Amino acid sequence: MADYVNKQMIELNKVNEENQNRATRSVKTETHLIDGRLRLYRLAAVCFGVLCVLQVILNISLRLAFYNRGYVTAEKDVLQTCYNTMTEERDQLQTSYNTLTKERDQLQTSSNTLTKEREQLQKERYDLMTKFSNLKQTCLEGWQKFESSLYFLSTVKKPWRESRQDCLKRGADLVIVNSDMEQEFLFGLDKGAWIGLTDCY
Numbered sequence: 001m002a003d004y005v006n007k008q009m010i011e012l013n014k015v016n017e018e019n020q021n022r023a024t025r026s027v028k029t030e031t032h033l034i035d036g037r038l039r040l041y042r043l044a045a046v047c048f049g050v051l052c053v054l055q056v057i058l059n060i061s062l063r064l065a066f067y068n069r070g071y072v073t074a075e076k077d078v079l080q081t082c083y084n085t086m087t088e089e090r091d092q093l094q095t096s097y098n099t100l101t102k103e104r105d106q107l108q109t110s111s112n113t114l115t116k117e118r119e120q121l122q123k124e125r126y127d128l129m130t131k132f133s134n135l136k137q138t139c140l141e142g143w144q145k146f147e148s149s150l151y152f153l154s155t156v157k158k159p160w161r162e163s164r165q166d167c168l169k170r171g172a173d174l175v176i177v178n179s180d181m182e183q184e185f186l187f188g189l190d191k192g193a194w195i196g197l198t199d200c201y
Contacts, residue, residue, distance in 0.1 A: 146185045151175065153189065 144151045152170060154163070160174075167173050177183050 144189070146182065149182075151186075151189075 144153055150172075152167065152172060154166065158166065164174050175186065177186065
């Protein structure tokens with residue numbers, strides 16, 4: 001029986017040993033499972049954290065994009081307003097330039113006209129001065145001035161036709177009385193005078 005008890009003890013030891021091995025394996029497996037689950041949880045937590053960080057970055061990026069879009073739109077509106085204002089000012093300046101150009105051309109035309117008139121007046125003045133100078137010289141011998149007219153007082157008495165011819169040779173004509181003052185002047189000469197007749201009255 002001792003053999004039997006030994007055998008039983010050995011078997012019992014084997015069973016205990018196997019149970020211990022199973023328990024150890026079971027503990028190791030559970031530990032291994034727990035480690036695997038912990039790793040899975042850690043991985044899930046890290047992924048969730050990365051997703052949160054990505055979400056924050058995306059939110060910030062979108063806010064900046066919308067803010068910048070609003071800012072760019074506002075800046076574009078300001079620039080468009082400035083452009084429109086400058087375009088209007090340019091058009092007004094172009095209109096003013098065109099108006100001033102027309103006025104300048106008109107002033108140039110007026111200046112040219114006035115220059116021609118001045119030259120004409122200077123020529124007329126020169127001609128009048130020349131005539132006046134000639135008249136002054138001719139007044140010396142036998143000519144008498146009254147108002148704006150000159151009268152030649154001939155010392156020779158001639159008939160009407162010859163007197164008229166003599167006057168025409170001198171660039172004059174017989175007297176035509178146009179006013180009472182002229183008539184009084186002629187009476188004051190104490191000489192007889194032929195008068196030229198005209199059909200104008």
